[in-house]
Amino acid sequence: MTVRILIIEDDAQVQEIYKEALTTEGYEVTLATSGREGLELMRRSTPNLLLLDIMLPKGMNGFDVFEQMKLDPATKNIPVIMLTNLDSEKKTAMDMGAKDYLVKANTTITEVIAKVKKYLV
Amino acid sequence: MYSKWDLVLLAAVILIFVAAGFFGWWIIIIALIPFLGIYIQEMHVGERLQQSEERYRKLVDASPDAIVVLDKTGVIRVIDDQTKVLFRNKTRDEVIGRSGFDFVIPEDRERMQKELGRLLTTGSLKGLKYTSLRLDGSKFPTVANASVISDSEGNPESIMLILHDVTKELEIDTAKTDFFAAAAHQLRTPLSTLRWEMELLSNRKTPLTEERQKQVFKRMYSQVLRLIDVVNTMLDSSLLEQGIVRTHPERVVLNVVIGKTLKEFSEMSNGHKVKIDYSHGRLGEAYLDPLQLGDVVSNLITNAVKYSGKENEVKVTATRQGQVLHIEVADNGFGIPKEEQPLIFTKFYRTKQAKKVDPEGSGLGLYVIKSYIDAWGGTIRFKSPMKEGRGTTFYIDIPLKEVV
Numbered sequence: 001m002t003v004r005i006l007i008i009e010d011d012a013q014v015q016e017i018y019k020e021a022l023t024t025e026g027y028e029v030t031l032a033t034s035g036r037e038g039l040e041l042m043r044r045s046t047p048n049l050l051l052l053d054i055m056l057p058k059g060m061n062g063f064d065v066f067e068q069m070k071l072d073p074a075t076k077n078i079p080v081i082m083l084t085n086l087d088s089e090k091k092t093a094m095d096m097g098a099k100d101y102l103v104k105a106n107t108t109i110t111e112v113i114a115k116v117k118k119y120l121v
Numbered sequence: 122m123y124s125k126w127d128l129v130l131l132a133a134v135i136l137i138f139v140a141a142g143f144f145g146w147w148i149i150i151i152a153l154i155p156f157l158g159i160y161i162q163e164m165h166v167g168e169r170l171q172q173s174e175e176r177y178r179k180l181v182d183a184s185p186d187a188i189v190v191l192d193k194t195g196v197i198r199v200i201d202d203q204t205k206v207l208f209r210n211k212t213r214d215e216v217i218g219r220s221g222f223d224f225v226i227p228e229d230r231e232r233m234q235k236e237l238g239r240l241l242t243t244g245s246l247k248g249l250k251y252t253s254l255r256l257d258g259s260k261f262p263t264v265a266n267a268s269v270i271s272d273s274e275g276n277p278e279s280i281m282l283i284l285h286d287v288t289k290e291l292e293i294d295t296a297k298t299d300f301f302a303a304a305a306h307q308l309r310t311p312l313s314t315l316r317w318e319m320e321l322l323s324n325r326k327t328p329l330t331e332e333r334q335k336q337v338f339k340r341m342y343s344q345v346l347r348l349i350d351v352v353n354t355m356l357d358s359s360l361l362e363q364g365i366v367r368t369h370p371e372r373v374v375l376n377v378v379i380g381k382t383l384k385e386f387s388e389m390s391n392g393h394k395v396k397i398d399y400s401h402g403r404l405g406e407a408y409l410d411p412l413q414l415g416d417v418v419s420n421l422i423t424n425a426v427k428y429s430g431k432e433n434e435v436k437v438t439a440t441r442q443g444q445v446l447h448i449e450v451a452d453n454g455f456g457i458p459k460e461e462q463p464l465i466f467t468k469f470y471r472t473k474q475a476k477k478v479d480p481e482g483s484g485l486g487l488y489v490i491k492s493y494i495d496a497w498g499g500t501i502r503f504k505s506p507m508k509e510g511r512g513t514t515f516y517i518d519i520p521l522k523e524v525v
Binding site: 011013014016017020021085086104105107108109110 | 306309310312313314316317318320321324340343344
């Protein structure tokens with residue numbers, strides 16, 4: 001069975017990197033550039049894990065996505081790893097129920113993959 | 122009001138009349154001489170005192186800082202005009218005779234008491250920080266320098282406080298902190314991308330095809346350009362901080378410069394649903410720095426787009442009257458709240474709305490373009506009536522050097 005990971009991230013290059021690293025590990029990767037697009041993809045078919053950025057365009061940030069997900073029984077149990085370059089939001093993210101909070105600049109891609117493996121359901 | 126010397130004079134006159142009854146009128150003349158002498162002398166002293174008080178008041182009123190004189194117990198005896206303005210007092214009488222402690226927040230009073238006590242022994246204290254309290258209940262941060270005024274025998278008589286309102290300094294401080302956080306964040310994004318690209322390359326077990334190699338290096342190269350961009354912006358703003366505006370005027374066709382900026386913009390703003398409506402008269406040629414003029418126009422449009430609602434329309438008008446270029450940029454967005462209007466050209470200042478819409482902004486845009494316009498000898502002003510859909514309109518006037 002393929003394991004599907006959804007990535008909501010607005011930076012095209014960062015998307016590419018995640019995709020390359022995770023497909024090499026054998027995961028199926030779906031990309032969304034905005035929160036709205038991500039929610040739509042999630043509702044269409046539930047991913048096994050979500051990598052979520054905080055600063056997103058079009059008036060919907062990562063926390064808004066998280067909140068919306070929790071309202072929907074189909075998406076509320078998807079494990080979420082927050083990947084961002086903001087230091088300040090860790091507590092909010094963890095209080096909301098994120099599995100982990102990683103600061104991009106201080107994390108290796110190897111660590112990202114290790115966290116994905118750890119929290120996959 | 123009569124002075125005590127008027128009463129003395131009155132008493133003397135009565136005394137003289139009574140005495141005249143007993144001793145005759147010749148004695149009146151003799152008795153009058155010393156009294157008159159003293160009266161005239163005192164009048165002069167009073168006048169001199171009044172003059173010196175007036176000079177002192179003028180000196181105090183000319184000071185840019187607020188000056189307050191307290192007696193030893195902390196009761197306010199003298200305030201200057203600046204204090205009246207700072208504390209929004211209608212009259213001096215509202216304040217004089219009240220305790221100075223009434224004008225700081227309750228949390229600061231105990232410390233102020235201790236510091237003033239210490240002052241009486243040390244003679245002067247600098248950099249005392251208090252949160253001042255107005256009679257209307259509003260507060261503002263102040264830094265005070267205090268010194269003791271002594272009487273002729275050297276005993277402490279009163280305390281002079283020089284108060285400086287530091288609201289603006291504190292705002293700039295916070296804004297600077299925000300700016301560095303935003304700048305660091307902007308550096309972090311390309312740096313983390315580069316880090317991961319390199320990590321992926323070094324972890325590879327099989328070599329990349331030549332085609333793929335090119336792709337990866339191109340991606341890395343674009344991140345390096347992003348880094349350089351961020352650093353250049355930081356450098357530019359630090360030059361501006363020293364008041365250095367580098368301008369490179371050249372002969373330009375004004376309409377081409379503005380038109381080019383608008384075109385770049387409408388390409389960039391694809392997907393933002395922005396409609397730029399540009400109308401212009403005959404603008405002709407002039408000597409002006411085309412990059413800076415482009416920056417001015419694009420900055421105002423960026424703001425108009427960023428801080429407008431979803432369906433936004435930006436109106437740009439450019440006209441030339443003789444040797445003055447006039448540009449108007451109007452949006453139909455939220456507008457700028459009245460209390461924030463005086464601050465928008467301040468370095469690093471970001472409105473509440475700006476922070477919400479674009480948390481990473483530097484707060485330098487309007488400051489930078491105003492520096493350019495000032496360097497050209499021009500003006501920038503705006504109107505933002507804060508009524509539904511009325512938005513904000515910026516008006517720029519730039520004096521032009523004619524092309525010969």
